[in-house]
Amino acid sequence: MNFTLFDRKFMSRAFSLAKRGQGSTSPNPMVGAVIAKNNKIISEGWHRQYGGRHAEREALDAALAAGKSIKGAAMYCTLEPCCFKDADKNQPPCTDAIIKSGIKQLIIANIDPNPKVFGKGLLQLERAGIKIKSGLFAERGEQLNEGYFTYQRLGRPFVRLKIAQSIDGRIATAEGDSRWITGEDARRLVHRMRSRHDAVFVGRGTALADDPELTVRLVRGNNPLRIVLDSALSLPLSARLFSLPDKEKTIVICSANADPSKIAALQSRGIQIIPLEDSFSLQAVLKVLAEKGIRSILVEGGAAVFTSFLREGLWDHLSVFIAPIVIGEGISALGDLGVRAISDALRLCNVSIKRIGNQVLVEGNKIAGSREEKCLQE
Numbered sequence: 001m002n003f004t005l006f007d008r009k010f011m012s013r014a015f016s017l018a019k020r021g022q023g024s025t026s027p028n029p030m031v032g033a034v035i036a037k038n039n040k041i042i043s044e045g046w047h048r049q050y051g052g053r054h055a056e057r058e059a060l061d062a063a064l065a066a067g068k069s070i071k072g073a074a075m076y077c078t079l080e081p082c083c084f085k086d087a088d089k090n091q092p093p094c095t096d097a098i099i100k101s102g103i104k105q106l107i108i109a110n111i112d113p114n115p116k117v118f119g120k121g122l123l124q125l126e127r128a129g130i131k132i133k134s135g136l137f138a139e140r141g142e143q144l145n146e147g148y149f150t151y152q153r154l155g156r157p158f159v160r161l162k163i164a165q166s167i168d169g170r171i172a173t174a175e176g177d178s179r180w181i182t183g184e185d186a187r188r189l190v191h192r193m194r195s196r197h198d199a200v201f202v203g204r205g206t207a208l209a210d211d212p213e214l215t216v217r218l219v220r221g222n223n224p225l226r227i228v229l230d231s232a233l234s235l236p237l238s239a240r241l242f243s244l245p246d247k248e249k250t251i252v253i254c255s256a257n258a259d260p261s262k263i264a265a266l267q268s269r270g271i272q273i274i275p276l277e278d279s280f281s282l283q284a285v286l287k288v289l290a291e292k293g294i295r296s297i298l299v300e301g302g303a304a305v306f307t308s309f310l311r312e313g314l315w316d317h318l319s320v321f322i323a324p325i326v327i328g329e330g331i332s333a334l335g336d337l338g339v340r341a342i343s344d345a346l347r348l349c350n351v352s353i354k355r356i357g358n359q360v361l362v363e364g365n366k367i368a369g370s371r372e373e374k375c376l377q378e
Contacts, residue, residue: 013076020048026050026148031047033046035059035103042070076108079110080122081098082116095124095125104129107133147198156287157198159316162190166181169334202228204234206300215244223246225250226244229253233259250272252266311338
């Protein structure tokens with residue numbers, strides 16, 4: 001479609017507004033909206049928090065409150081407006097309000113992948129005589145709501161693997177010492193990553209060896225949920241994860257056969273316990289996390305956990321911090337992935353390489369058409 005300079009300017013503003021909802025809207029997507037008339041913005045809105053008004057209604061209400069005429073105006077929205085009612089849906093359909101408002105043109109970035117919407121909202125608006133243009137900054141929209149889009153398409157959270165390693169691929173010494181492989185600049189960026197995800201995820205080994213807090217301290221931002229995979233509930237009650245002020249944000253996933261007295265002791269402290277009955281597979285873990293409304297997780301270790309996510313194809317983005325140190329014999333970042341030929345190696349797309357202080361950050365996405373996606377399609 002042909003988009004004007006004004007289209008690009010106003011949609012860019014809508015994305016800036018959408019980002020203000022970061023950390024507050026999940027499991028809903030972040031959405032921003034701008035209403036413009038005669039190539040001037042007359043009102044704005046964004047989805048501020050889960051359960052609150054949607055961006056479109058915020059923009060419409062703001063225009064009315066300011067006494068601005070909406071009739072004949074254009075609305076720029078980062079995501080297709082919702083068009084359905086549901087028992088567990090907190091807000092009415094935005095399409096109804098847009099149609100009643102007198103808006104004559106709608107420009108969006110992305111079609112909503114939620115099957116309850118997925119083009120139906122646009123169809124309703126078109127039938128009401130509203131001109132539709134879609135696809136403006138679509139890739140930007142995908143990145144903004146990577147967790148929401150992944151859940152709607154694959155039924156699981158968006159998974160980002162974060163590895164901090166030496167030049168020779170070690171995440172710790174042979175004795176298990178890993179503090180600190182990377183410098184403060186890199187750790188600050190990791191804390192920013194934490195604040196942008198619904199949850200941080202580690203295995204029992206990492207929680208035991210590092211005794212981490214998994215909180216946001218080096219930057220301003222919200223603390224994510226903290227998830228530990230500990231099948232036998234072998235972590236000691238003295239672990240820092242069990243003593244933080246917001247204990248309710250710590251979740252332990254264990255086997256249904258774990259010690260009932262240990263489960264009771266943790267629950268009495270406010271820790272959330274998720275016992276898995278049938279399967280302790282990563283697919284089962286991600287499924288139960290998705291059911292709890294978790295749309296994105298940052299996986300921070302350890303080697304066995306990284307290896308499992310990669311081997312099973314249950315990942316979306318890989319971030320590897322490489323520090324200019326050599327450890328020699330130690331704990332490798334990854335175990336056996338089953339790769340026997342270079343042609344079978346896992347490859348990344350949309351790769352970026354950045355310098356962070358005296359370290360290097362290499363990032364990339366999983367290539368579409370993975371084993372996981374093929375299985376889901378079948």
